[in-house]
Amino acid sequence: MSLDINRKKVTKNAYRVTKRRNMTAIRVRVPGGHLDAEHLKTVAEIAQKFGDGNVHITIRQGFEIPNIPFEKMNEVNAALKPLLETLQCANGVVIENLDNGYPGAGMRNISACIGNRVCPFGNVDTSALAAKLEGQLFPNDFHVKIAVTGCPNDCIKAHMQDFGIIAICEPQFDYDSCIGCEACANTCRRKVTGAITMRNGKAVRDVRRCIGCGECVLACPTSAWTRNQTKFFRLVIMGRTGKKNPRLAVPFLNWVTEDVVMKVIKNTIPYIDKHILRCLAKEHIGYIVDRTGYDTFRREVLDGIELNSEAKVAKTLQWPGYDTVNDANMKSYNQRKV
Amino acid sequence: MQSFDFNYQQFAEVFARLGKKFRLFGPKRVPGRGRFSDTDLITYADLQNPEDLETAEKSYLSPKSIVFPPDETTFYFTADQFTEPELSDNRETIVFLRPCDINGIERLDRIFLENGKVKDPYYQRRREKLHFFMIECRESFENCFCVAMNANRTDNFATAIRFAPEKVSVMIQNESFLEAFAEVGKKSDFVPEFVKKDSKAVNLPDVEDMPADIFSDSLWDEYDSRCIACGRCNTSCVTCSCFSTVDIFYPDSRNCGERRRVWDGCHLDGFTDMAGGHSFRKDKGDRMRFKTFHKIYDFRKRFSEDMCVGCGRCDDVCPEYISFSSCINKLSDRLSGGKKDEE
Ligand code: SF4
Ligand code: SF4
Ligand code: SF4
Ligand code: SF4
Ligand code: SF4
Numbered sequence: 001m002s003l004d005i006n007r008k009k010v011t012k013n014a015y016r017v018t019k020r021r022n023m024t025a026i027r028v029r030v031p032g033g034h035l036d037a038e039h040l041k042t043v044a045e046i047a048q049k050f051g052d053g054n055v056h057i058t059i060r061q062g063f064e065i066p067n068i069p070f071e072k073m074n075e076v077n078a079a080l081k082p083l084l085e086t087l088q089c090a091n092g093v094v095i096e097n098l099d100n101g102y103p104g105a106g107m108r109n110i111s112a113c114i115g116n117r118v119c120p121f122g123n124v125d126t127s128a129l130a131a132k133l134e135g136q137l138f139p140n141d142f143h144v145k146i147a148v149t150g151c152p153n154d155c156i157k158a159h160m161q162d163f164g165i166i167a168i169c170e171p172q173f174d175y176d177s178c179i180g181c182e183a184c185a186n187t188c189r190r191k192v193t194g195a196i197t198m199r200n201g202k203a204v205r206d207v208r209r210c211i212g213c214g215e216c217v218l219a220c221p222t223s224a225w226t227r228n229q230t231k232f233f234r235l236v237i238m239g240r241t242g243k244k245n246p247r248l249a250v251p252f253l254n255w256v257t258e259d260v261v262m263k264v265i266k267n268t269i270p271y272i273d274k275h276i277l278r279c280l281a282k283e284h285i286g287y288i289v290d291r292t293g294y295d296t297f298r299r300e301v302l303d304g305i306e307l308n309s310e311a312k313v314a315k316t317l318q319w320p321g322y323d324t325v326n327d328a329n330m331k332s333y334n335q336r337k338v
Numbered sequence: 339m340q341s342f343d344f345n346y347q348q349f350a351e352v353f354a355r356l357g358k359k360f361r362l363f364g365p366k367r368v369p370g371r372g373r374f375s376d377t378d379l380i381t382y383a384d385l386q387n388p389e390d391l392e393t394a395e396k397s398y399l400s401p402k403s404i405v406f407p408p409d410e411t412t413f414y415f416t417a418d419q420f421t422e423p424e425l426s427d428n429r430e431t432i433v434f435l436r437p438c439d440i441n442g443i444e445r446l447d448r449i450f451l452e453n454g455k456v457k458d459p460y461y462q463r464r465r466e467k468l469h470f471f472m473i474e475c476r477e478s479f480e481n482c483f484c485v486a487m488n489a490n491r492t493d494n495f496a497t498a499i500r501f502a503p504e505k506v507s508v509m510i511q512n513e514s515f516l517e518a519f520a521e522v523g524k525k526s527d528f529v530p531e532f533v534k535k536d537s538k539a540v541n542l543p544d545v546e547d548m549p550a551d552i553f554s555d556s557l558w559d560e561y562d563s564r565c566i567a568c569g570r571c572n573t574s575c576v577t578c579s580c581f582s583t584v585d586i587f588y589p590d591s592r593n594c595g596e597r598r599r600v601w602d603g604c605h606l607d608g609f610t611d612m613a614g615g616h617s618f619r620k621d622k623g624d625r626m627r628f629k630t631f632h633k634i635y636d637f638r639k640r641f642s643e644d645m646c647v648g649c650g651r652c653d654d655v656c657p658e659y660i661s662f663s664s665c666i667n668k669l670s671d672r673l674s675g676g677k678k679d680e681e
Contacts, residue, residue, distance in 0.1 A: 200586040226371040
């Protein structure tokens with residue numbers, strides 16, 4: 001019997017057409033890349049029962065289970081139910097029928113570095129924030145990549161995302177506790193931006209140089225530097241890989257609160273809806289921003305949002321990247337005239 | 339000596355009453371201000387409410403700041419005059435602290451008040467105001483070795499307090515505090531207990547038998563590469579009393595400024611810097627040796643008791659997991675002809 005399936009529906013259900021005829025692969029979403037080890041058993045069972053026993057760990061921290069016959073999709077969807085319940089519904093995602101698998105696949109898995117659950121540098125619980133974003137944004141058919149990283153080290157590569165959320169902290173200074181040991185100034189100079197200088201035996205932070213990494217807080221032996229209890233973020237946007245113009249994301253907002261980050265990302269959905277080219281299969285948000293221009297993007301996604309008083313917004317955006325069509329620079333090395 | 343029991347509401351009443359007359363100082367949990375994000379800092383600070391008092395966990399920093407602040411102005415100077423500042427808070431002060439820390443402040447007394455002919459006036463004027471309210475310790479915390487250091491017990495307190503889940507028991511030694519407690523509490527026969535056993539056995543070396551070559555023993559070498567000279571073991575230590583004297587000049591003035599004394603410590607870079615650029619304990623192993631001998635050898639020779647009180651904070655805070663108590667044990671092993679470690 002020949003297979004007759006609606007490819008678009010299948011894709012939306014997080015399955016894909018693969019190289020092998022009649023075989024598909026399911027992508028399991030793990031928001032924040034953090035899960036109860038118990039769920040690994042479910043993933044393993046699906047792979048062993050319906051696939052070929054293999055699992056691929058994706059760059060976005062999900063699992064791709066390959067070599068599943070298309071006709072097993074219903075059974076696989078039923079088996080996915082416990083994952084949907086805990087990784088999606090428990091985070092606030094509304095799914096009408098839990099037996100039907102994933103209700104969308106455009107918005108990619110929201111990934112996160114390990115963050116402050118483990119990492120000493122982490123300024124926030126990144127996985128918790130990723131899970132919160134999942135609750136607010138999923139399901140969604142637009143192709144948007146989001147990642148949360150706990151500090152400017154950016155281990156999750158937020159700079160390769162459409163929205164890279166970088167958690168930062170505002171170090172606050174207790175003058176009386178500072179003993180002038182210079183540990184903070186040295187670490188900031190050696191590892192970061194040299195934002196701290198010493199004046200009359202006390203540390204002085206240049207707020208314009210400070211990137212909010214928190215290294216000074218870690219270094220201080222008297223807790224003279226501690227973190228402001230309001231958590232701040234830098235939002236870098238429209239980084240990408242791809243065939244045309246790979247580039248790093250650049251800062252759009254700095255020193256904004258979590259509330260602002262959530263609202264801005266939510267506001268992006270109607271922006272995409274308004275401007276996306278429907279003739280393309282799934283126009284990627286970065287190219288939409290290229291087309292509308294930064295000003296339009298900024299106006300529409302900041303619409304109705306009250307920014308916190310510390311917030312800074314980029315005047316212009318210039319992405320460091322390159323056009324893949326660049327044959328003028330690429331020459332055969334052996335025939336090069338020296 | 340009389341004892342009383344209180345429920346937490348009654349204790350809060352006493353606390354409020356004492357707060358009218360005294361400055362209250364004790365271990366306090368400051369949410370979110372720990373070294374890592376979303377962790378709390380437990381430090382010593384002024385207390386406004388009884389809830390401010392952290393009774394369950396050991397503090398990261400010690401109570402020494404009440405007598406020996408991290409940075410204290412000793413005088414202000416202009417071209418040819420100087421003025422000593424008054425204390426900004428002149429109230430008598432109640433300090434809530436554990437037995438090791440009471441012993442620790444007594445060690446500071448040796449250094450600041452009994453070491454030579456001159457009593458340190460800046461220390462003394464703060465010290466005279468203190469009344470110790472001892473927080474009872476019956477079980478040692480992680481890394482504590484106060485029993486080995488003979489600092490688990492004390493009778494130097496105005497009151498001793500047990501914070502149990504449902505009630506607070508107080509024994510009053512200093513009669514001047516009797517009234518505040520007696521009016522609210524119910525008489526009891528509470529007597530404070532003390533820690534009897536350390537969680538980790540620490541063996542002290544015999545100070546009378548300290549061969550000179552132990553100073554250059556390879557025992558200290560591992561610390562050359564392990565210690566990062568962050569200074570936390572000094573800043574958190576209740577008995578570290580070293581400071582540097584610094585003169586600061588106000589901007590736009592050549593001859594107005596102030597002299598301050600600021601915590602310093604033997605593990606910190608610059609501690610042994612001298613005019614001309616000489617520095618005599620560059621290697622971290624030398625610093626570890628210096629600290630160890632000061633804590634458990636030199637001080638004993640002078641004052642017949644060890645400087646270290648075994649509070650274990652130096653172990654608690656070291657980011658490189660250097661254990662001072664283990665170092666003492668290594669030294670003792672080495673002296674008793676025992677283990678030579680492989681390194
Ligand atoms: S980005 Fe920062 S918080 Fe996240 S894992 Fe890397 S160092 Fe840790
Ligand atoms: S937060 Fe980072 S950049 Fe800012 S002062 Fe501290 S170490 Fe320097
Ligand atoms: S690390 Fe802390 S104590 Fe040392 S200079 Fe910086 S703020 Fe002052
Ligand atoms: S040396 Fe360590 S254990 Fe001893 S008093 Fe100081 S901090 Fe406490
Ligand atoms: S706390 Fe540890 S690393 Fe820091 S100075 Fe002391 S021994 Fe060295």
